[in-house]
Amino acid sequence: MRDITPCLLFNVLVVSIGSFLFGYHIAKLNAPQDIISCHGHGISLELDIRPCIPMSEQTYGLVTSVFSVGGLVGAVSAGSIADTYGRKRTAMFNSVGFIVGPALMALATDVTTLSLGRIISGLSAGSSVVIAPLYIHSVAPAEYAGTFGASTQVIINLGILVAQFLGLFLSVVPYWRIILAVGGFIGLAQCLLLPFCVESPKWLASVGDRELAYRSLVKLRGRSDVDDELVSFDDTTSPDGENDGPDDATPNQRLLGHSTEANTSTTPKITLYQFMTMADYRRQLIAVVGIMIAQQFMGINAIVMYGVSILGDIIPTGATLINVIVSLLNLFVTAIAARIIDKVGRKTPLLLSIVGMGIFSALLGTGIIFKIQVLSGISTLLFVSSFAIGLGPLPFMIASELVGHEAVGAAQSIGLTTNWLATFAVAYGFPSLRAVVGNGEVFFIFSALSVASFLFVSRHIPETKGRTVDEVWGQARHVD
Incomplete structure (x- = not known):
């Protein structure tokens, strides 16, 4: 524990604010939806300061979903x-967006300004969910890298929990604007604290500034005998300045360009076009795209973004509280899921997660249709818990383990793009779909999609734990 210093913890916590805000911005429009869009009780439009912004449910869905465009x-x-300017400097740039975006939203009097603030928040959030794991992985001691890396998803869920908790008390006129403004104050705090953080020593070493890398490492470790660790950067650092080891990389890092094999091969990198067109990568392409679509099309963000309005008619006085409990449970299950995955592998938890989400989605739909409060509440809790044990953390991990180091960059691009586009589709399409088929009936669609997802994973997603890429696919790969 000697390398777990106050300086290290300070740096990790400050950079992790970006991950926290990612989760916060995803969920912050959930609880106050009716109040913001002028559908709540007791709202008068005669006030000098506009108490709400008139919107249809479809328009509100558009405002919610444009976050994904920025992301x-x-x-x-x-x-x-980050490779060009450094992890710390990029995080500082992101923090400006975390200030401007919420400020625009909190002061908005029209849909355009509200949407613009949402897009800017999405830009910073999407960038931060990449930068934070990269930075944390680069500063964490090797023996604790896995623990620190797993913290990213936990912190995202903590942001979701805080947003839901504030919505429990502030979803009234005019205090809903405080919910939107809080993210700006947290972003300001990060902006003020980041100058006191050190730059990633591995990135500094990768760009040739070994003296500053040494000084940064000394601050982080709280001791001067760091020469061995500094020398190790020469052996394990890839062109982008990070460690390529398979055991301590986080799921996002593996997807974002960190191979699970030693990056010492001279095999040329595969471009995005080659990855999408070469027959040798056809199965990998189908697997990466399919698992990302499955993660979002099972409906998790329908609950995270619209859970209060979904349950509002069934549990009018407790819908917001249930969403807080859901977020708390999601945080707890996510914290223990990594250990389960490491023990039993990838495919089994993934399939169990899909089955659980399919069953509880159908039960949730039944509870809403027949107005069974207990069934609706419990099904919501178990639906989110099922997501957290497999379909939440695993797609990013599996996507990186399905390809060799020469194609990780291409997998990164196609995986991220597919995931964010699928997020947008659910966020924007759910309100319209619910209006057409019904508030409860829509969850039977998610349940039917779980069957398709189960069949897809069973057929197209092999087990990857403890296997090389060649072993995963059962044949040698031929790279021209």
Whole structure:
């Protein structure tokens, strides 16, 4: 434990604020939906300060979903920006968006301004969910890298929990604006604290600044005898400055360009076009795209983004509280899921997760249709818990383990793009779909999609734990 210093913890916590805000911004429009869109009780439009912004449910869905547009741009561009300017500097740039976006939303009097703030928040959030794991992995001691890496998803869920908790008390006029503004104050805190953090020593070493890398490492470790660790960067650092070891990389890192094999091969990198067109990568492409679609099309963000309005008619006085409990349970299950996955592998938890979500989605739909409060509440809790044990953390991990190091960059691009587009589709399409088929009936669609997802995973997703890429696919790969 000697390398777990106050300086290290300070750096990790400050950079992790970006992950926290990612979760916070995903969930913050859930609880106050009716109040923001002028559908709540006791709202008068005669006030000088506009108490709400009139919106249909479809328009509100558009405002909610444009976060994914910003997130896609931020996530796809973050890696190259961080490689050029450094992890710390990129995080500081992101923190500006975390201030501006919430400020625009909190002061908005029209849909355009509200949407613009949402997009800017998405840009920073999408970038941060890439940068934070990269930075944490680079500063964490090797023996604790897995523990620190697993913290990213937990912190995201903590952000979701805080947003739901504030919504429990502030979803009234005019205090709903505080929910939107809080993210800006947290972003400001990160902006003020980041100058006191050190740059990633591995990135500094990768760009040739070994003296500053040494000084940063000394601060992080709280001791001067760090020469061995500094020398190790020469042996394990890839061109983008990070360690390629398979055991301590986080799921997002593996997807975002960190091979699970030693990156010492001279095999040329596979471009995105080659990955999408070469027959040798056809099965990998289908697997990566399919698992990302399955993660989102099972309906998890329908609960995270619209859970209060979904349960509002069935449990009018307890829908917001149930969403807080859901977020708390999601946080707890996510914290223990990594250990389960490491023990039993990838495919079994993934299939069990899909089965659980399918069953509890159908039960939730039944509870809503027949107005059974207990069934609706319990099904919501178990639906989210099922997601957290497999379909939540595993797609990013599996996507990186399905390809060799020469194709990780291409898998990164297609995986991130597919995931964010699927998130947008659910966030934007769910309100309209619910309006057409019914508030409860829509969950039978998610249940039917679980059957398709189960069949897809059974056929197209092999077990990857403890296997090389060649062993995963049962044949040698031929790379031209």
